[in-house]
Amino acid sequence: MQPLVHFALALALPPGGAAPAAASAAAGARVAALQPPPLALRVDSIVQPDGAIGPGGWIVVRNGRIESVGGGAPPAGAAALEFAGGVAMAGFVDVATVLGAGGQLSEPARAFTPEIAAADAFDGDHSDFLAAARTGVTTVGLVPGASNVVGGRIGIVRTSDDDGRGAAVAGHGPLRFTLTEEPFGGLRAPTSRMGALPILREMLANQKMALAGSSLVAADTADQIRIAVETFGAAGRPFALLQPARIDEAIELVTGKTAGAVLGPFDLDSSERDLRVSSLLAAAQIPITFTANGDGNALRLTAALATRSGLEARLARAALSATGARLLGIDGDAGTLEPGRRGDLVVFDGDPLDLAAQVQLVLVGGAAVATEEEAR
Amino acid sequence: MSAASIAVAALLALARTGSETAPAVAPDLAAWQGGELVALQAAEVHLGDGTVHRPGIVLLQDGKVVAAGQGLPLPAGGRVIDCGEAVITPGLVDAACQLGTTSLFGSAEQASEVIPHLDTADAIDFFSRDFIELAAGGVTTVYVTGEASAVISARGAAVKTAGPLAERRLAAKPCVKVTLGPESSGRGVFNRQPSRFGGGASFANRRPTTRMGAAWVFRKAFHDTIAWRDSGRPSNDGLEPAAMAALGEVLAGATALRMQVREAMDFDTTARLADEFGLKYSIEYGTEAAQRLDLLARRAVPVIFGPVRASDSNFESFESAAPALETPKLLAEKGIPFCLTASDGSGDGGLARQAGLAIRFGLDRARALRAVTVDAAAICGLDQRVGRLAPGLDADLVVWNGAPFDDASKPVLVLIHGRPVVDPQGRFRKENS
Numbered sequence: 001m002q003p004l005v006h007f008a009l010a011l012a013l014p015p016g017g018a019a020p021a022a023a024s025a026a027a028g029a030r031v032a033a034l035q036p037p038p039l040a041l042r043v044d045s046i047v048q049p050d051g052a053i054g055p056g057g058w059i060v061v062r063n064g065r066i067e068s069v070g071g072g073a074p075p076a077g078a079a080a081l082e083f084a085g086g087v088a089m090a091g092f093v094d095v096a097t098v099l100g101a102g103g104q105l106s107e108p109a110r111a112f113t114p115e116i117a118a119a120d121a122f123d124g125d126h127s128d129f130l131a132a133a134r135t136g137v138t139t140v141g142l143v144p145g146a147s148n149v150v151g152g153r154i155g156i157v158r159t160s161d162d163d164g165r166g167a168a169v170a171g172h173g174p175l176r177f178t179l180t181e182e183p184f185g186g187l188r189a190p191t192s193r194m195g196a197l198p199i200l201r202e203m204l205a206n207q208k209m210a211l212a213g214s215s216l217v218a219a220d221t222a223d224q225i226r227i228a229v230e231t232f233g234a235a236g237r238p239f240a241l242l243q244p245a246r247i248d249e250a251i252e253l254v255t256g257k258t259a260g261a262v263l264g265p266f267d268l269d270s271s272e273r274d275l276r277v278s279s280l281l282a283a284a285q286i287p288i289t290f291t292a293n294g295d296g297n298a299l300r301l302t303a304a305l306a307t308r309s310g311l312e313a314r315l316a317r318a319a320l321s322a323t324g325a326r327l328l329g330i331d332g333d334a335g336t337l338e339p340g341r342r343g344d345l346v347v348f349d350g351d352p353l354d355l356a357a358q359v360q361l362v363l364v365g366g367a368a369v370a371t372e373e374e375a376r
Numbered sequence: 377m378s379a380a381s382i383a384v385a386a387l388l389a390l391a392r393t394g395s396e397t398a399p400a401v402a403p404d405l406a407a408w409q410g411g412e413l414v415a416l417q418a419a420e421v422h423l424g425d426g427t428v429h430r431p432g433i434v435l436l437q438d439g440k441v442v443a444a445g446q447g448l449p450l451p452a453g454g455r456v457i458d459c460g461e462a463v464i465t466p467g468l469v470d471a472a473c474q475l476g477t478t479s480l481f482g483s484a485e486q487a488s489e490v491i492p493h494l495d496t497a498d499a500i501d502f503f504s505r506d507f508i509e510l511a512a513g514g515v516t517t518v519y520v521t522g523e524a525s526a527v528i529s530a531r532g533a534a535v536k537t538a539g540p541l542a543e544r545r546l547a548a549k550p551c552v553k554v555t556l557g558p559e560s561s562g563r564g565v566f567n568r569q570p571s572r573f574g575g576g577a578s579f580a581n582r583r584p585t586t587r588m589g590a591a592w593v594f595r596k597a598f599h600d601t602i603a604w605r606d607s608g609r610p611s612n613d614g615l616e617p618a619a620m621a622a623l624g625e626v627l628a629g630a631t632a633l634r635m636q637v638r639e640a641m642d643f644d645t646t647a648r649l650a651d652e653f654g655l656k657y658s659i660e661y662g663t664e665a666a667q668r669l670d671l672l673a674r675r676a677v678p679v680i681f682g683p684v685r686a687s688d689s690n691f692e693s694f695e696s697a698a699p700a701l702e703t704p705k706l707l708a709e710k711g712i713p714f715c716l717t718a719s720d721g722s723g724d725g726g727l728a729r730q731a732g733l734a735i736r737f738g739l740d741r742a743r744a745l746r747a748v749t750v751d752a753a754a755i756c757g758l759d760q761r762v763g764r765l766a767p768g769l770d771a772d773l774v775v776w777n778g779a780p781f782d783d784a785s786k787p788v789l790v791l792i793h794g795r796p797v798v799d800p801q802g803r804f805r806k807e808n809s
């Protein structure tokens with residue numbers, strides 16, 4: 001095994017989230033004439049980048065990107081839509097899904113596979129993506145599975161392409177790591193954490209380039225979380241924790257050390273202890289985001305239950321979109337409603353944390369996602 | 377005496393009388409840390425080197441022992457804890473602990489028979505409940521030894537059983553574990569499957585399945601290391617350079633060698649193999665050491681002995697029917713350096729119980745205490761940190777409600793780095809960990 005060679009290969013993969021290259025001015029003018037008119041949406045409230053619900057106004061989307069937020073009037077010639085009682089927020093970002101995977105997302109041949117990219121197991125025609133988009137999810141991470149210590153690059157996937165059908169890969173995201181017991185015990189080297197950690201440390205120490213976003217590290221118990229903090233801290237690499245169930249026993253260890261935590265999904269069977277983790281992390285200033293395999297309704301339930309157990313509503317909304325985009329390294333492109341960002345947004349007829357609120361409209365890259373009824 | 381220390385004294389009194397009544401007042405132990413000078417007074421203070429003061433005083437500050445003895449000046453304005461009739465000993469040290477790893481065989485790296493470059497510290501779960509149970513039993517330092525499924529296993533790691541994470545790890549003398557008896561071949565997971573699933577030896581998995589095979593793995597690893605060291609020749613058995621570098625340290629005497637040996641014949645094999653490469657070693661577990669006393673005495677081989685296990689009808693060692701109960705007494709009589717281990721035992725099967733059994737079967741009390749404190753620390757190279765109550769050493773100590781290691785006695789207060797980690801009600805003080 002020569003993991004370092006593979007690591008170099010992984011770094012050769014292009015990063016995700018790059019803004020499209022600017023066309024020349026002349027070409028731009030010709031293209032503009034062919035573009036559809038801008039879309040202007042009037043809503044009563046707009047979720048701010050920090051998650052707070054702010055005043056409403058007009059949101060203008062042109063050429064797939066957000067042009068303005070909260071203006072007093074739509075631009076001339078815009079297709080205008082008004083949503084009485086509407087609340088607009090950035091489309092949800094779920095960083096850890098297996099949506100539309102063609103086959104397994106674990107490659108069991110070796111325990112360290114940084115060269116593998118989940119985007120290569122991506123089936124854009126899969127109906128998962130449209131279903132996710134209809135619930136307000138506009139970007140998902142396609143994560144390599146838990147069977148390897150280094151699982152590979154996370155695929156960054158938009159849930160709908162420009163025609164509102166299928167999905168598109170937006171790039172290769174951060175690496176996924178697994179520090180739970182799952183990679184061990186099979187007929188493959190190494191069979192133990194003790195055997196794996198020296199190899200992992202060498203890989204992390206020997207690569208000099210920074211990947212976009214934060215490495216996503218699955219760690220469940222307090223001690224696995226300790227290992228993550230020590231191993232990635234020593235290498236000076238930013239990391240977020242994936243589903244760190246017992247982080248409540250290790251809050252002091254991770255405070256100031258992790259880029260964030262991916263929590264959930266929560267449901268009505270979740271224990272109060274698990275639900276309280278969100279507010280504990282928030283109190284320690286640790287960014288959180290939620291995962292529910294790309295199901296926007298399950299994400300909202302997860303966020304709502306976290307709120308019931310003490311998480312500030314503002315942070316729960318930020319956890320649905322802004323934090324996930326930051327962890328994937330695409331926060332210049334997605335995750336918040338700000339001019340210049342992609343036109344990924346969802347309009348509800350109430351606070352997204354209110355489970356009675358319904359989706360009114362979803363835009364992915366400025367294009368409306370057809371509802372089930374419209375699609376029939 | 378402050379109100380808080382009166383409360384502690386009252387609780388200790390309750391614990392001594394064995395009262396089942398729940399104390400009404402909680403001790404103010406949480407606030408007891410930092411730079412405060414603390415004095416513990418007790419009817420008996422054992423320093424760990426054989427000295428006993430009746431009565432005695434231990435002075436602690438900043439996690440270290442300042443002084444221990446008799447008639448010491450009590451701190452003015454400091455805290456004085458009167459432990460009354462209780463007995464103070466150093467915290468116990470287990471030199472061959474198998475607890476606290478990520479799972480039962482969690483530290484077992486099955487991919488190779490030769491893994492001296494790996495570190496058991498990477499397999500330790502610092503949050504494991506095992507450590508809480510060890511601390512409650514008065515064990516404050518453990519050397520977690522390499523797992524037995526590899527012939528040449530990993531380096532062990534010394535840790536405190538409680539306290540802040542940053543203070544848990546200790547720098548023990550580097551030591552590699554070797555298992556020559558049937559355990560290394562028996563525990564290999566690739567050997568344990570039924571043969572129809574590829575178990576047993578085959579060209580695809582060539583782990584040793586016999587004593588002969590295990591001895592050969594040991595011998596070949598050192599032959600390969602010598603060839604690599606002297607002429608740069610890579611191992612034709614696929615030993616990694618890191619593994620051979622670690623074995624080179626063993627050959628040079630910079631890393632100690634610890635041989636897990638249970639049966640009498642394996643003492644002989646161990647001596648023979650060590651002589652082939654000029655190696656010094658200690659013995660771990662040594663179940664049938666009583667049958668090889670002369671060999672051990674002649675070579676002055678340190679023995680980390682135990683555990684012996686009691687059952688209702690008879691006493692029986694782990695693997696051998698030979699009675700091992702008098703072995704500690706015999707080792708002492710022969711002048712063989714030794715300490716005791718509870719291996720994977722804690723609570724009533726823990727190290728205090730091993731010391732108690734050794735006393736019951738002939739070892740004198742003072743020597744039994746040494747065998748679970750300073751002598752164990754010395755074998756691990758930790759005796760300048762732990763194992764005695766002496767100025768400058770870690771303030772790790774146990775307050776017993778009676779004679780240490782008697783069946784009727786138990787720890788009623790355990791301090792690590794001067795912080796109470798187990799209180800008089802037997803509760804683990806998480807805030808100090």
